[in-house]
Amino acid sequence: xxxxxxxxxxxxxxxxxxxxxxxxxxxxxxxxxxxxxxxxxxxxxxxxxxxxxxxxxxxxxxxxxxxxxxxxxxxxxxxxxxxxxxxxxxxxxxxxxxxxxxxxxxxxxxxxxxxxxxxxxxxxxxxxxxxxxxxxxxxxxxxxxxxxxxxxxxxxxxxxxxxxxxxxxxxxxxxxxxxxxxxxxxxxxxxxxxxxxxxxxxxxxxxxxxxxxxxxxxxxxxxxxxxxxxxxxxxxxxxxxxxxxxxxxxxxxxxxxxxxxxxxxxxxxxxxxxxxxxxxxxxxxxxxxxxxxxxxxxxxxxxxxxxxxxxxxxxxxxxxxxxxxxxxxxxxxxxxxxxxxxxxxxxxxxxxxxxxxxxxxxxxxxxxxxxxxxxxxxxxxxxxxxxxxxxxxxxxxxxxxxxxxxxxxxxxxxxxxxxxxxxxxxxxxxxxxxxxxxxxxxxxxxxxxxxxxxxxxxxxxxxxxxxxxxxxxxxxxxxxxxxxxxxx
Amino acid sequence: xxxxxxxxxxxxxxxxxxxxxxxxxxxxxxxxxxxxxxxxxxxxxxxxxxxxxxxxxxxxxxxxxxxxxxxxxxxxxxxxxxxxxxxxxxxxxxxxxxxxxxxxxxxxxxxxxxxxxxxxxxxxxxxxxxxxxxxxxxxxxxxxxxxxxxxxxxxxxxxxxxxxxxxxxxxxxxxxxxxxxxxxxxxxxxxxxxxxxxxxxxxxxxxxxxxxxxxxxxxxxxxxxxxxxxxxxxxxxxxxxxxxxxxxxxxxxxxxx
Numbered sequence: 001x002x003x004x005x006x007x008x009x010x011x012x013x014x015x016x017x018x019x020x021x022x023x024x025x026x027x028x029x030x031x032x033x034x035x036x037x038x039x040x041x042x043x044x045x046x047x048x049x050x051x052x053x054x055x056x057x058x059x060x061x062x063x064x065x066x067x068x069x070x071x072x073x074x075x076x077x078x079x080x081x082x083x084x085x086x087x088x089x090x091x092x093x094x095x096x097x098x099x100x101x102x103x104x105x106x107x108x109x110x111x112x113x114x115x116x117x118x119x120x121x122x123x124x125x126x127x128x129x130x131x132x133x134x135x136x137x138x139x140x141x142x143x144x145x146x147x148x149x150x151x152x153x154x155x156x157x158x159x160x161x162x163x164x165x166x167x168x169x170x171x172x173x174x175x176x177x178x179x180x181x182x183x184x185x186x187x188x189x190x191x192x193x194x195x196x197x198x199x200x201x202x203x204x205x206x207x208x209x210x211x212x213x214x215x216x217x218x219x220x221x222x223x224x225x226x227x228x229x230x231x232x233x234x235x236x237x238x239x240x241x242x243x244x245x246x247x248x249x250x251x252x253x254x255x256x257x258x259x260x261x262x263x264x265x266x267x268x269x270x271x272x273x274x275x276x277x278x279x280x281x282x283x284x285x286x287x288x289x290x291x292x293x294x295x296x297x298x299x300x301x302x303x304x305x306x307x308x309x310x311x312x313x314x315x316x317x318x319x320x321x322x323x324x325x326x327x328x329x330x331x332x333x334x335x336x337x338x339x340x341x342x343x344x345x346x347x348x349x350x351x352x353x354x355x356x357x358x359x360x361x362x363x364x365x366x367x368x369x370x371x372x373x374x375x376x377x378x379x380x381x382x383x384x385x386x387x388x389x390x391x392x393x394x395x396x397x398x399x400x401x402x403x404x405x406x407x408x409x410x411x412x413x414x415x416x417x418x419x420x421x422x423x424x425x426x427x428x429x430x431x432x433x434x435x436x437x438x439x440x441x442x443x444x445x446x447x448x449x450x451x452x453x454x455x456x457x458x459x460x461x462x463x464x465x466x467x468x469x470x471x472x473x474x475x476x477x478x479x480x481x482x483x484x485x486x487x488x
Numbered sequence: 489x490x491x492x493x494x495x496x497x498x499x500x501x502x503x504x505x506x507x508x509x510x511x512x513x514x515x516x517x518x519x520x521x522x523x524x525x526x527x528x529x530x531x532x533x534x535x536x537x538x539x540x541x542x543x544x545x546x547x548x549x550x551x552x553x554x555x556x557x558x559x560x561x562x563x564x565x566x567x568x569x570x571x572x573x574x575x576x577x578x579x580x581x582x583x584x585x586x587x588x589x590x591x592x593x594x595x596x597x598x599x600x601x602x603x604x605x606x607x608x609x610x611x612x613x614x615x616x617x618x619x620x621x622x623x624x625x626x627x628x629x630x631x632x633x634x635x636x637x638x639x640x641x642x643x644x645x646x647x648x649x650x651x652x653x654x655x656x657x658x659x660x661x662x663x664x665x666x667x668x669x670x671x672x673x674x675x676x677x678x679x680x681x682x683x684x685x686x687x688x689x690x691x692x693x694x695x696x697x698x699x700x701x702x703x704x705x706x707x708x709x710x711x712x713x714x715x716x717x718x719x720x721x722x723x724x725x726x727x728x729x730x731x732x733x734x735x736x737x738x739x740x741x742x743x744x745x
Binding site: 078079080090119120121122123124143144145146147148168169170173208218219221 | 573637638641642644645646647648672712715716718719720722723724728729730731732
């Protein structure tokens with residue numbers, strides 16, 4: 001909103017106007033001065049140990065507390081963990097998580113930083129906090145060998161949301177393995193209170209095997225140099241913010257997300273599907289932008305976004321460089337519970353079939369030939385395991401987690417008479433697609449299932465998984481059976 | 489009398505062996521010139537012929553040394569020579585809780601150096617160590633092979649390799665085992681390559697120091713694993729005793745008089 005016009009001053013004596021103006025100007029300057037008073041002069045009283053939290057949680061707001069001596073104890077741990085189903089990775093972490101523990105300070109705090117390198121670790125590390133004013137952001141004084149601890153102190157001079165990361169050679173590799181996190185410096189009096197606060201950080205990962213290739217995947221330096229990411233994820237793993245790990249809020253609440261981007265390479269176009277950011281603290285600084293759809297978060301940068309959730313549902317957090325979201329993992333979920341508000345959002349009102357070019361089977365375009373899985377399933381248990389992975393990647397969106405389907409749209413696979421009646425028909429539906437009216441468990445469905453670009457091996461695994469789940473017939477599907485249908 | 493004669497013969501025999509081939513457990517390394525990773529001017533270094541232990545020193549071997557040299561035992565060692573982690577795997581001065589054939593770790597540089605000197609040996613220099621370490625099973629300098637780098641890196645990413653036993657990794661070109669795959673190793677001049685700990689700043693150093701910027705250059709991509717070794721060496725001090733840090737000894741080649 002623009003400022004209202006000044007009252008008409010033409011009738012006032014010039015001198016008075018001038019005086020008035022001078023007063024206004026000087027008082028403005030005065031006000032600015034107090035606000036910008038040298039933050040290095042803020043006195044500290046007492047000492048406290050900083051609360052550190054694992055993502056997606058953040059510590060308690062600073063509120064009105066005075067500046068203090070704040071002791072931060074950060075432990076570096078190199079450990080193996082899951083990147084996505086069946087894929088493992090050796091992460092290097094601050095505090096045991098990717099991103100590292102969230103540090104919450106206020107302006108004027110004197111932070112005494114203890115950086116501890118776990119004795120089991122192989123490598124030396126250090127930390128560069130972007131909130132530090134000083135050489136290397138602390139990196140210079142925190143270079144620490146395994147089994148040792150380094151201590152350094154700094155005063156937080158500028159409020160804002162800052163990235164911290166490891167800066168040991170090769171720097172890119174330390175960051176690519178997950179060594180980054182966020183430190184928040186709140187202004188005097190704290191940020192305005194909100195209902196929910198969460199901590200989210202994007203990172204890109206480079207593995208020897210391509211996306212989805214099973215097993216323990218080593219870091220690939222060449223791909224990192226070429227900036228060809230295999231995974232782009234929030235909070236260190238593909239499913240870190242989905243399903244049971246989704247963040248939550250209730251209708252009417254205001255949500256604040258502290259969003260960082262560790263990189264090492266990619267810039268994030270952060271977007272929440274179905275929401276508009278009421279406020280964005282651009283790049284984590286003082287500048288507030290309003291009514292933003294997508295905000296850019298540079299590698300090694302951050303932003304604070306705030307929005308009120310008005311309707312219930314699942315809101316998807318994405319990097320809107322959209323292949324990263326749906327093919328590389330940059331996807332999270334915010335589950336909002338509460339009363340519907342049809343004035344704001346009606347939900348579906350009508351659905352029918354629209355086929356302008358005549359009926360036909362759609363096909364997902366692909367540029368690659370279907371490659372057979374490099375590790376075929378050896379037994380029934382593996383078939384079930386691999387089949388479940390395919391299901392979660394390919395079928396889950398429509399047929400849902402328990403095979404229950406979506407009423408009137410996608411038929412159920414659980415206890416499905418249609419499925420159990422004819423295995424060749426089921427195989428054909430997966431490899432050739434299926435369209436038109438069918439009746440499943442007494443309900444009519446008229447929809448389109450696209451042809452799935454899966455290898456025979458994968459089709460056999462996923463159908464075996466489906467047939468042996470949710471009260472189905474227990475049929476085992478082999479690669480040979482799939483090939484037979486394919487060659488018909 | 490008999491024992492005395494026996495000893496004399498033994499001594500003569502030993503000298504003979506030294507003169508003509510290599511002492512037990514050591515391997516002849518033929519010296520050469522090569523360009524190590526650090527140094528921005530592609531400085532060639534020369535490594536003379538020398539002998540190197542085929543295996544890292546094991547817990548058992550180090551215990552034998554401690555028994556003969558009590559001043560290096562956990563209770564007796566001067567604080568100047570080792571930090572509080574020294575011989576952490578030992579439950580008392582002469583009993584350790586680890587595999588006897590695993591590499592001896594939690595050993596400070598001073599203790600490692602003393603061990604080698606007691607054997608009439610010394611610690612290898614960085615140049616010597618790196619020279620031997622750049623070999624794979626078939627080539628003396630395998631640094632340009634992706635498989636070589638990948639193997640080393642996968643070790644860096646494997647936890648608890650210090651618990652492994654010596655001699656299980658393939659023998660390299662020189663006949664040396666376990667240069668990669670078990671533990672880091674002390675070098676005589678480990679702290680001669682100065683790095684400030686702020687790798688990005690080192691880029692601007694004028695002198696021939698460790699150069700962080702080179703990590704990005706294509707020539708060094710071939711051996712970026714080595715950067716981690718240099719970084720590691722830069723982070724330690726001579727009295728540090730670390731779980732993943734062991735050592736082996738080297739020796740100058742004695743010429744036949």
